[in-house]
Amino acid sequence: MASAEMQHYSHKIGVNIHHLEWCPKYRYSMFKQDKYKNACEDAIRQQAERHDIKIRELFVMPDHVHISCELPPSMSQSKALQLLKGGSSYLLFRRQPKFRLRYPQGHFWSPGAYAGSVGYNTVDTVDNYVRNQVDIHQTKLEAFTIGSPAL
Numbered sequence: 001m002a003s004a005e006m007q008h009y010s011h012k013i014g015v016n017i018h019h020l021e022w023c024p025k026y027r028y029s030m031f032k033q034d035k036y037k038n039a040c041e042d043a044i045r046q047q048a049e050r051h052d053i054k055i056r057e058l059f060v061m062p063d064h065v066h067i068s069c070e071l072p073p074s075m076s077q078s079k080a081l082q083l084l085k086g087g088s089s090y091l092l093f094r095r096q097p098k099f100r101l102r103y104p105q106g107h108f109w110s111p112g113a114y115a116g117s118v119g120y121n122t123v124d125t126v127d128n129y130v131r132n133q134v135d136i137h138q139t140k141l142e143a144f145t146i147g148s149p150a151l
Contacts, residue, residue, distance in 0.1 A: 004123040009073050015118075016071045017056065019126045022085060022113035023064035028102060032062045039095050040065065040088065047087035053080060056123075057130040066130045068118070077115035085109045 004015045024030045031037040037060045044065065048055050054070040071080050089108040093099055099108065118126045 004070070007070070007073070012073050014073075015123070016073055016075075017118040017123055017126075018069060018071060018077055018080065019116045019118055019130070020067045020069065020077070020081060020084070020113065021064060021115075022081065023110050025103060025107055025110045027063050027110070029062040030099070030102070031060050036096065037062075039092060043088040043091035043095070044084055046091065047084050050087065051075075051080075051083045053084070057127045059130050059133040061133055066133055068123075068127050068130045077117070081113050081115060085113070 004017055006013050006015060031040055040060045041058060044058060044060075044067070045055060047053075048069065052072050053075070055067060056070060057066075057068040059066045067084070069080070071077070089106075092108055093103075093106065100106075
């Protein structure tokens, strides 16, 4: 997706884009197989659509998830993480009963997460970073700047 467009609301204008990252509990590599990776992507996308969260980029690594998303203007990062992690966990346990063998207590995602707001000038940089996780996983975010004055 190209750069972000300003969103217009009844009394607001702006962008509310965030980079979110979280991992399964104990950082187990739960998404090595494509069927599990696809199930995770589908569960996250379904929860995002349900809660009016627009996913710009989503990438599921074997042991963690990266998302660049637009949140509704009244939603905080912590609320978005709560909705995405909780809802996707519920759907994953229902669709993949074998996950209960690894997580018998029913806690799929680790309690922590990364959440960073994305400025208007760095949206493309973060989207590119999330999109290219497979090729350059250990590379720092600064390597993806395209002459951005913000970094």
